[in-house]
């Protein structure tokens with residue numbers, strides 16, 4: 319039986335009736351832009367993230383872009399980002415005419431290495447943007463200490479980490495702002511594109527609300543140049559329906575992570591397969607379960623080909639580091655060494671982790687990975 323990397327249909331079955339009812343209500347009302355549906359979601363999402371404010375936006379990319387815009391990031395400024403992440407993390411910096419300054423990651427959590435940040439700070443550093451990759455928080459105590467000592471704002475790229483915790487704090491509640499993606503594959507996924515920005519800062523919240531509609535306040539008076547970063551009322555309503563289920567979906571993913579650990583421990587794979595670690599004081603929400611083959615890309619690619627041949631979904635996130643992307647070839651620092659990011663790109667593979675997976679399916683995935691190792 320095929321095992322997909324992600325099966326959203328099972329999750330949909332649990333909320334189908336309510337989703338269809340609310341969709342019909344919105345269609346009947348013909349109220350699609352902002353309004354009560356967005357307000358309700360923002361209130362409850364802020365409560366979930368333990369922040370004073372949440373501002374719904376059109377995507378995770380726009381959440382990052384708008385967060386940097388309200389900080390005034392512009393041409394010639396520098397923003398520190400990990401060398402290994404989804405493209406948007408660095409793409410938004412470049413779109414503002416600023417320079418993404420890459421810092422290598424550590425392989426125990428695939429996140430920004432705090433020991434390497436200070437050397438990359440200059441008088442032009444306008445923000446530090448750690449990513450909570452795959453659903454586990456970056457080492458925020460160390461990052462915040464470095465940033466606070468220099469008054470540099472931190473924007474958390476929490477796109478993959480809704481509900482992740484770090485030493486009693488929640489992703490998106492630690493830095494100046496947190497940017498979330500509700501792309502359908504995220505633990506909290508919309509019915510299309512959507513995102514949000516969280517903050518505890520009242521002034522930033524006002525700016526975020528203004529920049530979301532072209533820097534407008536009051537209507538048709540534009541005091542800054544923003545954009546159209548609005549979340550659709552339909553998406554906000556779907557996310558609002560899903561939010562009460564989110565903790566149980568996290569639980570399912572965390573249970574599956576434990577099952578993988580148990581089933582791998584019973585094989586002879588040993589150190590040939592490195593499983594994701596949940597570091598002390600962090601709650602991983604396993605948006606992805608990413609395993610690593612320290613032998614290198616040949617082994618990873620062989621296992622991937624085998625899994626595909628037996629219809630088990632898997633994916634390489636991400637085959638290139640950010641400095642290796644063609645569009646960043648002229649960025650200063652693009653040709654420096656980022657050995658851990660290179661290793662992550664060459665050696666990792668994401669395997670199914672969605673909450674509804676059964677133990678029998680997990681056992682099968684493990685069996686086939688061991689088979690593919692040869």
Ligand SMILES: Cc1ncc(COP(=O)(O)O)c(C=O)c1O
Nearest residue numbers: 377378379404406477499500501
């Ligand atoms: C780390 C990271 N940052 C930013 C984004 C951008 O989010 P979106 O796809 O909603 O624009 C993503 C989405 O995949 C992501 O994984």
